[in-house]
Amino acid sequence: MxxxxxxxxxxxxxxxxxxxxxxxxxxxxxxxxxxxxxxxxxxxxxxxxxxxxxxxxxxxxxxxxxxxxxxxxxxxxxxxxxxxxxxxxxxxxxxxxxxxxxxxxxxxxxxxxxxxxxxxxxxxxxLGAAALRGDGASMAYLNLGTGVAAGIVTDGRIWRGVHGTAGEVGHLSVDPAGRLCGCGQRGCVETLCGGGALAKAWGRPGALPVRDIFEAAESGDPHALALRSDLARGAAAAVRILVLSVDVETVVIGGGLTALGDRLHTDIVDALRREAEGSAFMRSLRLDERIELLPVGSxxxxxxxxxxxxxxxxxxxxxxxxxxx
Known part of the structure; x- marks a missing residue:
């Protein structure tokens, strides 16, 4: 390094x-x-x-x-x-x-x-998010920005995997019939909740397209409602992947999209709860209680x-x- x-x-x-x-x-x-x-x-x-x-x-x-x-x-x-x-x-x-x-x-x-x-x-x-939490618990940091990626910290150290790709959840396909990803696959997590992919799918001019999507969704725009749902679904999928694969205690969500604040947190929590309704196993993991947003400006x-x-x-x-x- x-x-x-x-x-x-x-x-x-x-x-x-x-x-x-x-x-x-x-x-x-x-x-x-x-x-x-x-x-x-x-x-x-x-x-x-x-x-x-x-x-x-x-x-x-x-x-x-x-x-x-x-x-x-x-x-x-x-x-x-x-x-x-x-x-x-x-x-x-x-x-x-x-x-x-x-x-x-x-x-x-x-x-x-x-x-x-x-x-x-x-x-x-x-690593910084883990230090700021200060409790020594295993943690994943999920970055929702232009793209989507994660870092995993256990025992105060970054876990990299054999080739350094541990945490690359953005390019796991969760919908083979979904939108084409820049990596060549379809339906990657990043196509659902990456800011760049959402802006492209929105296709309307604006300095802050994801914010515009949320505001249009709140006004009932059907296209915006679908994209806002995609964001929550993609982020919830990333949280599930991180917990099920490495069993971290907490997933801290950071990146530019956290500027959406409580609206983003609520949407992800609702998606996790909704998608766990049919599975006693998933409900037992209490994923909705294991996520938190990094404060803006951290x-x-x-x-x-x-x-x-x-x-x-x-x-x-x-x-x-x-x-x-």
Whole structure:
């Protein structure tokens, strides 16, 4: 996930985490006690050079916001969409950033002179969400955004599987006669509850198509009602898959679609209850009681990235990490 930089890190206490998204980078600085001492959000650039610049600029802005010097920086963790080579931290196929292959540890590490670890953004968010919950329970983080993916945390660690694909629930087909998915299959979970697939199926202009779908559904639009039902059905299927396959205690739902708030939560709960009506076994699992929404604006992804950086190179504080600011 990263690469060591030859430098003396003794006495350094600040660990930085960056959630590098398609439009913005959310960054936090965590001190030796495990507290978030600074948080900034900055636009993310397009292409290799701009992504590296976004990372470096975010670290500089954090230092200014938190009032610490670069000499106090101990590690940097980066969560980023795309495939991440575990041994090198090289990012592959981050199409939403215009990146085909980028050596973030080498490029940014040579400037910052600290160890840099890189992790897939959803897996980093899963680790951060688990830390914020603070109870040590096994947990899956279900990301409902443009696409759909999940990260699984057990015993405080990300569970990757043999080839790193554990949690890729978005491309499990639940309706072979359903809409065509970008992966080539039909009826994948992502075609039902991914923001990109819903926007395409909605087919109407608008800055926030999923919000528009919900509002039109509340006005009785039959097409919107069907798509809103699809979203709940797809998310409920993802929750069932995660619980039945790895038996996590909780599924925390995050991602851009959580801006829908209680409407989304209620729809998913109703779908889980409705689809369990004919099965005593499914009712016994109480799936409707095992889900929760990550609060909008949560620093989970950036915090998880900081923990990735810390766990690669130094012990993680025992203290529960509490977000500030």
């Amino acid at each position: 990263g690469r060591r930089v030859s430098s003396d890190l003794s006495g350094r206490s600040i660990r930085v985490g960056l959630d590098v998204g398609g439009t913005k980078t959310d960054a936090v600085a965590v001190d030796a006690d495990g507290d978030i001492v600074a948080r900034v959000r900055r636009p993310t650039g397009w292409g290799d050079e701009a992504v590296i610049a976004s990372i470096l600029d975010s670290v500089t802005a954090l230092a200014e916001e938190g009032g610490f010097a670069s000499s106090e920086l101990r590690s940097v963790g980066v969560g980023i969409p795309g495939l991440v080579e575990p041994a090198t931290g090289r990012v592959l196929h981050a199409v939403n950033l215009g990146v085909e292959s980028l050596d973030i540890p080498g490029r940014a590490g040579s400037v910052l002179r600290v160890p840099i670890a890189v992790e897939n953004d959803v897996k980093a968010a899963a 620093p989970a992804a950036a915090l998880g990235a900081a923990l990735v950086g810390a766990s690669e190179h130094a012990p993680v504080p025992d203290k529960e990490i509490v977000p500030h600011g």
